[in-house]
Amino acid sequence: MHTAAAVADFHTYPLISALTHLERLPDQLRVQWADGRVSPFHYQWLRDNCPCPQCVYNVTREQVLEIVDVDEDLVALDAHIEQGLLCVRWHGGHTSRFDPGWLRAHAYDDESRAERLAAKPKSQLWDRAFEWPVFDYAALMEDPAALLQWLLALRDSGLTHVRGVPTEPGSLALIAKRISFIRESNFGVLFNVQSKADADSNAYTAFNLPLHSDLPTRELQPGLQFLHCLVNDADGGESIFVDGFAIANALRDEDPEAFRALCEIAVEFRNKDRHSDYRRLAPIIALDALGEVAEIRMANFLRGPFETSVAQMPLLYRAYRRFIAMTRDERFRLVKRLNPGELWCFDNRRTLHARNAFDPASGARHFQGCYIDRDELLSRILVLQR
């Protein structure tokens, strides 16, 4: 049993509980469910969400009604349950019918909201003991179920390893496009990580790179980063990873004042070249609406001079030093040398990555990388879960 709306948004809403009783109040309808829950729905909300073909264009599944075109004091002339649906007849003549599965999924009583919040995916924090999930290239290219498992691991753990990848340059694009289009940057669509004489980033030298996120110089750091090994004959150059969320949470426990400083004091990151000049001022740790750690922005080699008040400067240095010291702490660090035909794919806004120095005289080393935004990861997961 689906209304147009339930079909239109590509989801089905199972019947959790039937509608049993309705009570009309001056500005809202109180709906009682068979399992005893009571959900108030304001008349404005119900009219706004009318799924009829006059209010929602069924080809695009987008609303054509604008609620401002409806009277602010609109009330229901009548509300009843009809073949299990909520049926509301409005003053002025319009009638709206709501599927009870859809209605329950969008109820905004405290209990329903808390239930949905609890069902949201949570980050699984990790440390040096983490056995990162390993996926097989061929399966990811062919099997939507394997693809979904990979993407869920990226969303929840933020670090994955893929084996059996072809070593022809450019083959990274094939697997990236299993998720979506690639996010271009000034370094290209695919970027080549090789030691270069005219390097425009320390990434393109043979130096060690401290733990960092890529493109902290942009308003939106890329969500996913891929690093694909084509050739690795040089001594050194091991990959290192830490869970930035685990470190931030440990800092929150161990030194709350330092944690707050990194959440509140904005730091500028800069990357400059002959043809570009990117700058972004933002805190190192970002929290979500619930106060959970949601993003780390960090690259010492791209950082500009700190600018905060004279009074706060010592605290900012103390907090920054502490955070960097923690990224160097063995308890958090994974170290692995990547072999040709393997790739890392990780959450660039969470999992900080580093590289040991390598010796370019000892042999060739060629990695390719690219980025995909988090929007694309989450969209692909939702489509695969349909």
Add this chain to the structure above:
Amino acid sequence: MHTAAAVADFHTYPLISALTHLERLPDQLRVQWADGRVSPFHYQWLRDNCPCPQCVYNVTREQVLEIVDVDEDLVALDAHIEQGLLCVRWHGGHTSRFDPGWLRAHAYDDESRAERLAAKPKSQLWDRAFEWPVFDYAALMEDPAALLQWLLALRDSGLTHVRGVPTEPGSLALIAKRISFIRESNFGVLFNVQSKADADSNAYTAFNLPLHSDLPTRELQPGLQFLHCLVNDADGGESIFVDGFAIANALRDEDPEAFRALCEIAVEFRNKDRHSDYRRLAPIIALDALGEVAEIRMANFLRGPFETSVAQMPLLYRAYRRFIAMTRDERFRLVKRLNPGELWCFDNRRTLHARNAFDPASGARHFQGCYIDRDELLSRILVLQR
């Protein structure tokens, strides 16, 4: 007179005032300038910003020193002024030299910080009387000075018009690339705005579209939007623009409670298709760190059902209705029909755009559009200003 650092970041720092006096305190150096200003610099800060080739790799202009490798209690053994430069000799043997122009530009005493803040570009708000700036395609393609004027107008006013654009499909990409690469989306690199039978957005119908930003369904809404007219023989379809910042500021004055609700209560925007399912939960008005209006996120046809507490729902509807009513208010609205060979380029996160319904039976209508992120606009401005 430049140090390595001043050259390395592609900027020159004019000498505002000479260094006249230095005083060593336990954790900081107090610098006095010829114009009387006093700027404290903590030893950590000075050491961290040492521009010598040992601390900054001069090919990439990126720091190789990590401050955590320096003693937290590091003090200056000596500080003096040498040929106008600040010269600091550190405990442990390192010496740092700072250009006074660079130092003044990065001083963090209250006066210096307030001065820099006051110098930041401000949005110029507009209403129906706005005479939007008009630029000539040929000049933008050839003349860097004209290009810079256009980009500054985009940054500060958020709405520009370009004439004399070729009407061959795809020619939009040529002018967009004067700024940077184009941001791809699920609608393509360039998207075609035409009425389609299998529309995956109301944009691809002949409907009127209410005032909106594009891609509010993404974490980062595109910074710039281009709309290029190739053919416009259909009746109707006029472009409408409002300054979303002007409306938000008017709302703040006229109904502070409604303004706060739109800043604080997150709303979900959704766009779903057979191959994608984008969702983003965020407030309609975003403020910057100083409390100024920094972004509008709005598209009624992409909005999901409101979800907030039962107590707040009436306030959210009141605020939303008020905002939408203001976007319809004649005092804010510009209306113009675009002709072939003309394009709009506007700040998609500020300038809301709309389209009147058009009659596809009356003639052909073909627009092309694309997006570029704000990072790229600001980078190109900085490069052109060098």
